[in-house]
Every structure is written in structure tokens, then in C-alpha cells.
Amino acid sequence: MKYIIIVFLFPFIVSQTYSQFLKRFTVSGYVKEDDSGETLIGVNIYLPDLQTGTVTNNFGFYSITLPATDSVRLTFSYVGYASETITINLINNFELNINLKSDILLNEVKITADRTEKLSESAKMSTIKLQPAQVRNVPSLFGEKDVLKVIQLMPGVQKGTEGTSGLYVRGGGPDQNLIILDDAIVYNASHLFGFFSLFNGDALKSIDFTKGGFPARYGGRLSSVLEMSMKEGNKEEWHGEGGIGLISSRLTLEGPLKKNKCSVLISGRRTYADLILRPILKALDENNTGYYFYDFNAKANYDFGRKNKLYLSGYFGKDKFYIKNISEGYREIAGFLWGNATGTLRWNHLFNSKLFSNASLVYSKYTFGINETYVYVPDGKNYYAEYNSGIRDFTFKYDIDYIPNPKHWIKAGAITIFHKFNPHAFVEIDVSKNIKIRDKLSTYGTESGLYLEDTWQPFQRLKINSGVRFSYFAVTENDYHFFEPRISAAFRLKNDFALKGSYASMNQFIHMISNTGISLPTDLWVPTTDRVRPQQSRQAAVGLVKDIMNPVLALSLEAYYKKMGHVIGYKEGASFLNLDEVGSGLGINWEDNVTSGQGWSYGLELLVQKKDGSLTGWIGYTLSWTQMQFDSLNFGKKFYARYDRRHDISVVGIYKLNNRITISGTWVYGTGNSITLPLSEYTAPEHLQNDLLDPSFPKEYMDHHPGMFGRTVKDYSQKNNFQMRAYHRLDLCIQFHKEKKWGERVWEISVYNIYSRKNPFYYYLQYNVVNGKDNGVLSQVSLFPIIPSFTYSFKF
């Protein structure tokens, strides 16, 4: 009988088993840091039995759909954290949330990641992921940790002038970089004329930098995307960290308002450079002159449960330069200030285990202003002038992640930005001359984007990210719209060795115009208009990537070619502030001061990275050319860009000697910047200088000094015709860690430019007398010699 039952049930059992085998179920969840509850971005989830995997998204969420199985292993790994391997029985959709332990908490010297995502497996190309810990360990100027300065150490990224934070990526200017902090666009991302960036590393969780092969979700800039996320705040208990340095001090507090549900993070930083500079400037007879900056980050989040999370974050920062001159006869107070403010409200919603969405409302503002008040004490009549410029954005964006199976990860979304531009707002009141002038120019523009992209794996060896973006910009009479195809692919030739390629078409609708060689807050942000077209670029890249397992190294060799169109710059002789007389502030039209042209950039980049072990770091080398051509500049002839540096080398090493001592060093080398050096000088006569009755010039010749009949000018021949001396320097840093009862403290001693290389900041012509004869001498000013610094940091 039992045999009959078995025979009868056998087909049913077989069919059920077979049906189970055909069914697919989804494992999904969040990966967080163990003691803080902080979600982790980009955690690699690998299934060794199925040789497939995925990564967590920007909110720490992952999803992977697999065939039903009795037993499947998932390994979660992330640099700086101990890996976790979980075995599950996949017979239903499975929610699996993981908490990874930081290696620091485990007191492990070696940082190991069993299975971080290999470069050769990713379809991404021309991207760099930085850990905030790396930024903290790299030596820096005055001990001020700076995300942008670390990005400058990557191949393909040129520095601007000495010490500044500007990014010149693959031939693009500093306005061609999209800098995002929690979905908010940040304009002019630096303090103190570009010497320090405005991102407080203590508040950051992730830093992703893309310089090519742009996925379709990114748009609006030609050259790079720097996307940063702020920490959410510890959901378990209150913690803090801070530091006291030579230039500024900082403090960060984070903790739960409701344990495991709601947390908050507040971080602030303020410089006391004004106190340090005051005695120096007083020696220059500058009464009461000072400078300071401060910035403030805040974030709060509420976890409603698996399906809904809400985040509110903001940034506020300001720089001010001021002068006060007070004497018996007059009082003069003048100020030069600039700053950014951003606010982001985000809502994550999980529709189901395969469909995740994020909606963001964002406010972003950048302004700079100059003001001067002068009072002539005897009669009390005063003069007041104020100039302001800025940009303000209101943004709505919506993004979805749809992960139907391990072979596809579909992203789609929409973004709309309402821009308000104030290229200038001018007020001038002169009581003694009875003058009152008010002039304000405001322009509006709406920038929108729709995108669809898919990261898919047609077969084991090939991974492709392809997509399209529709970009749109509306101005007064015209609107502009473009389809931007994007593709990047990785083909694994062998295990751990892949060939990659990418193509991206990009458009940029807002521009920064600058007529100086350094990034200054006076640089203007202006929109595309009916007269000034959007900037455009087409970039193609190919590369080889090799992952080595022992030791863990990633090698990448890339070649790129980028063509840029409608690039804008100042016309020769133009300035944003052309006020020679009272009243001439009216009618300044920036469109009359700019011109457009084209650019070409191509080169080769080599990057060798070591991400784990006691010694980590990278070596980067770039060989590149960047040329520009403007009809209105250099008489229409092609010229090399100012930041065209043929060779660029960066060597960064961070060595963890033991639990208590970390030593790091950076050596950089770059071919000198290109400058325009005069070849000779001559006298250029003007027509109609003397005699107008008969305009033929001159009517009669007399012996005279040539200067009387003309203006002494310099012959430059070609723009950027001369290369400055090469730039190189070595920075070293040593950190002493010590565990205390209340937390941890770190003493850091660092030396910037340890062999005191006199790198050129700028050149100028000087005249001196040698043996009774005039001599022309080219002199250079160097900015930073050897600079030691001390920083005390703490965590509790």
C-alpha cells in the first residue's frame, strides 16, 4: 500500500520540486554599520555559489532576485569593515538586513575585504570612490582636511594654482563639475579664495567622483560629478568628534532622538585666521582688517519602517573679508563676503522588494557681495555702494531603482530645477553728489531632465550600463533640448582582467565666467540665454583594468578624447565690474563681456590602487593635452589652456604602523601651468592723437620721445605661450592615536612641502640696474614654503 501511495505521490512530489526550482524569490534589505545604524553605500553582495551579486544603492538598500533554493550563501563586504557571510534558505521573498562591524572596533590591524567589488567586474568606468577615512589620513595644507584636494590627487584631475581647490577635469574648467551634497548642487565650493573646500569631512559618509562614462542619471555639467552624502547620525547612542587646528576648529555631534528610529547630526567649523592675520595686516598699516569663514552642516532623519524613511539636511557657510578705517576725518567700512546655503528634504519609499524610490525637494543658494560705506566726518555726507551677485535654485527630483533580476538594474527619474540668477545687483548712493543709483538684473531659467538607464549583464563576461537622458532648458524666447546617449561597458577578457569602453554626450546650461586665473568668489554664475548657447561635450574612453588579489591591487589604464563646444569665457579686456565713473554701474550686461569657443582634450591615465592591508594608497599618472579656440580670443588662433599640464603624477601612501601610529605621505609632480609671457614691448601709436584739422597723422614730424605718439604695449604673440617651472612637493603626516576612557584622541603632526620647493604661484617682470645698465628679469612669487601644522582631534 505504501508503495502505491509513494508511486501516486511521486509525480506530485517531483512536480512540486520542479515548480519550486523554477520559482524566483527576492532577497532585499538594508546594510548598516553595526554600532551607529548608519546605512552603507556601495556594499558588495556576492553569491559565490551562483557567481553573481549586486551592491547597495545610495540609501544602503539592496535587492537580488534568485531561483528558489534550499541553501544560498551571501557575502557582504565593504572596505574598512569585516565581511559577513550568511546562508539562507530561499523559498520565499526574504528580507535580510545586515550590520557590518567596522575593523577599527574589532581592533584589527589589517583591513581586509574578502570580496569587495572588483574594478574588472563593474561596468563603471572613470569613477573613483573615496572613503572619508582616506581624506582624514592624507596630509593636507595647515592640517585642514579637504575632499577636493584629495580628488586633485587622482589622474585626470588637474590642480589650478598652488593651494587652491579648483578641479580641472580632463580639460574642463572649474564650472564644469557638478558638486552635489545630499542632492543639493553646491556652487563655488571653497573657502578663502579657493584654499580650503567647504566640505567638513567629519559630516560626510560617502564620496563618489565620476570623470567619464557618465550614467544617464547625471546631467548638467560637462566634465565631472562629485557626489557626496552626509552621515545620517548615530541611531544607537550619542557620539561626537572634533578637532582643533592651526586655521580652524570643528565639532560634530550625532545621536538618536528616538533610538533606532530618529537621529540627528550637527557639524560646525569656524576659522580663527582673522586673529592670526590681524598682527600681520596691522603691520601693513591696515586698520582692523580681518577675514573669517564658518560652515555648518545638519541632518535629521526618521525611519518609519522598512518602507518609508524621511531625511532633512542642510548646509550653511559664509566667508567674510572686512576693512574698517576710522580716523578723525573719515570713517570707512567695507566688506567682501560670499557663502552657500542648501536644504534637502528626501523621502525614500520601498514599493516592494524590487522597486525603490527617492523623492527630493532641494533649495540651494550662492551669493557674494561687496559693500563700502564712507563717511566724511566734517559734513557727515556719506557714500555707500553695494554690489551683489548670486544664484538660487529650487529643485524637485524623483528617482526609482527597479531590480527585476540579477542581470538588470534599471534606474529612471526626473529632475526640474528652477534657477534664479542675479548676475548683478548694484546700489550706489553719494550724498555729496546727490546720486542714487539702483540697478538689478535678475534672470530665470528652468532646467529639466528625464533619464532611463539599465545596468545589465547579457552574459557572464559582459556588463553594460546604457541609457539616455533628455535634457531641457527654457529661457526667455528660446528653449534648448537634447537627447544625450550614454554607454559604458566592461568585457572580461580573463578573470580579473577587463576591457572597458564608454561614450557620453553632455550638455551644460549654466556657466561660470571668470577672468582671473584662480577661482575667486567674484566668478559669476550665469544662465544659457538666447545669445549664449549651452556648452556641450562628447567624450569617449577606452581602458584596461586588472584586479590583483594578493596583494589586493587594482590597475587601470584609460585613454580618453573629449570635444567641447560653446565653451564660454571672458572677452579680452572685459571685467564683471567695469565702473570707472559714478553711474556707469548701469547697463552692465554680462552677455556683452563673454565669448564662446571650442576645446579639445585627450590623454592617457594610469591608476594603481591598493585598498587594503597595512599599506594603502595609490599612484596616478596622467599624460594629457588641452587646447582651446575662440574667434574673439588670441585672434582666433588655437591655444593651449592655462591648466594644460603635460605630465601629472601623484603618489599617495597611508601606512598603519600599528593601532596607535599611522604614517602617510603624498608626493605630487606636474608640468608647469601655461601662462602668457610677453616677448617684447613696443610703442603702438593711435590715430588722431594730435591734429584734427587734417586727420592725417602726424602733420609734421619733430624729434620726440616715441611714447608721446603712442602707448607702450607688450607683444604676447600667442596666448599661454610659456610654461612655468614644474610643480612638485612632498607632504608627510604622522598620527598618534590613543584610546581614552571617554573615547579616542589623535595628535597629528604634518608637514606640507617638506623640502620647501619654491613652486611658482605667478611670474612678473621686474627691472633692476646691473653695472649701470637696465636689466629685465623674470621673477616668481612662490606661495607656500615648508609649513608644519599640528592638529588635535577627538572622538567620544
Add this chain to the structure above:
Amino acid sequence: MKSALSRYLNCFLIIATLSGCEKEVKHIKLPQFEQKLVIASFISPSDSVSYVLVSSNRRLYGELNDEESPGNLTGTISDGSNMISLDTTSKGLKFNRGKMQIQYRKTYTLKVTSDKGISAEAVCTVPEKREFLIQSDTSSVLHQEPGYLAWREFRSNISFIDFPGEFNYYRLAGELFYYKTDPETEILEINRSPIRFTKAYFTDKDSESDNKIHTSISIKSFNKYDSAFVKIFLLNTEKSYYLYHKSLEDYNSGEDPFSEVTSVYSNINGGLGIFTSYTLDSLIYRIK
């Protein structure tokens, strides 16, 4: 406002310089000096004598010479069919109407050679003869303030035709003549002063819907002359004339190391300077 901004930037430069150091740049290949002829010549059919100012550029690095001599010069000018040699002067070369009359719409080639083995060449085309119908509409206001001399302000609105369908470049210049008879000697004194235009150079972009270019001038006159006249010159110039003078106007000497330097336009092959042409129209009117 500009002084405040300059002060901040200068302060920043001072801080930067103080925290850095200066030194002579050595072990670097500086630009080699190449001597070139600097030519300035503005020719017109209305000129009885046309001058070609010739000088030399000067070195900037190493031992400097106060004056680099251009050497002994010879030159020719050709209209395509005729060529004449130029006469020398103390400051270059010249030719008069009798040797070659400059004509409208003709192209002229200038060649200058020095016995130092350097030479330069340039080409220009004289604009077409046109009637620009310069007009002026003048009003005056008397200013009187206690304790100050009374003065009169003459405001003239000037307009002229811009011919559509072609690229034109213009320059305005002017002079004020005033006459006064000395009551004691009864000698007539004539004084003249140039009129400064806020905007002196114009192109087709300045043309308004009536195909005219409009501008205005303001003249201050102290009421102590018998009569006064204004003479307005309208030069219809070649594009190179406009580019040269605009580049001189916009010239940035490069003293501020953080501003982009600008160059002065030149159309001289193998040299520097300008060889260009213009036609002339004028208007005289009495203001007092």
C-alpha cells in the same frame, strides 16, 4: 567700489606674497628676442600726405636697450597696378598725393625693409565712398551756482546713416573751436580743444531700426568767448582700424597677474602695428 575690490584683491596678493617668497626665475629658457618692425600707417583719399611711422620693438629680458633702432628703411606701396617707393623721414616713411592718390575701394600693399635684414608687409582696402548725412541737434543749459563761475553745457545728439547689408566700422572724432577778440589788441584768438566721446567706435551692431547710428556729446563751455564751433569727423574705417583701436582701448598690461592679458591687434606680416585705411566725412556747426 572698484577701489574696494582692488583693495581686497591687493590685500590678498600681499598676504599671498608675504606668506610666500620672491626670487628670480633661473634655469629656464626665456623667450628669445626677435627684432621686428613696428608700423603705423592710416591712409585715406582725403590725405595730401600719407605717413608710415616705423619703429622697432624692444627687448624685455636681460640687458635692455633704450631704443632699438629699426635701421635704414626702404619701402614701397602698390595698388596692384602701380608701385611707388616711399620717401624717408626721421620717423619712418611717407608719400604724397602727387606720387600716388589713394582711391576708394582699392587695395594697397605696403612693404617696408630695413638694412638690418628685417622686413614687414601689410595689405588694406579703402572703404567705399559714402554719404553718411551726419546730423546734429544741439541744446544748451546754463549752469549757475553761487560762488562758482556760470557755465554752459551744450548737448548735441548726433546721427548718421549706417548702410545695411554690409559690414561697416566707424569712428567719431571732434574738435571745439572758440573765437575771442582781445578788446585791447583787437587780435582774434582762436582756441581749439578735442572733444572726448564716451563711445568713439561703432559698428553695424549699434545701428537702430531707422538704419542710423545715434550718439550724443556734452560740451562744457565757460561763457567767455565770442563764438564757438564744433567740428565732427566721421571716419568710415576698415575692420582692422576698428580692431586695432578697440584692442588698444581694452589693453590689459598684465600688471595684475590674475587677470587675463590682452594683445593689441596687428595686421602686419612679419612685424607689429597696423596698416589700415578710412574715408572721411565731417560736419561743422555753430554752438555760440
